[in-house]
Amino acid sequence: MLLGVRPNEEYAQTDFTLEAGDRLLVYTDGLVEAVNTQGEAFGEVQLGEFITTHHDLPVERFAERLLDEVLGWPENRSTRAQADDITVVVIDIGDMSEQTS
Numbered sequence: 001m002l003l004g005v006r007p008n009e010e011y012a013q014t015d016f017t018l019e020a021g022d023r024l025l026v027y028t029d030g031l032v033e034a035v036n037t038q039g040e041a042f043g044e045v046q047l048g049e050f051i052t053t054h055h056d057l058p059v060e061r062f063a064e065r066l067l068d069e070v071l072g073w074p075e076n077r078s079t080r081a082q083a084d085d086i087t088v089v090v091i092d093i094g095d096m097s098e099q100t101s
Contacts, residue, residue: 028088031047
């Protein structure tokens, strides 16, 4: 669902707590909807496997590697180009007690 297109649209809300050491990954649907030559979407399963394998990479390297992986998925000997935009935001949550003003 597009955000901000319909002024009176209602959206589901979920609360969760992030702690030091957590990583937040926010992405658009183009990330998981990239399709290979067999018609398989990169999908949530591939994304989960990527996260499990590469969770220890620094934020920038994690984002770069994820984009490389997804953009390589549809290429897989395919003549189809990536059809949708991809936006990825990766945030590592640090220890707030270590922050100084």
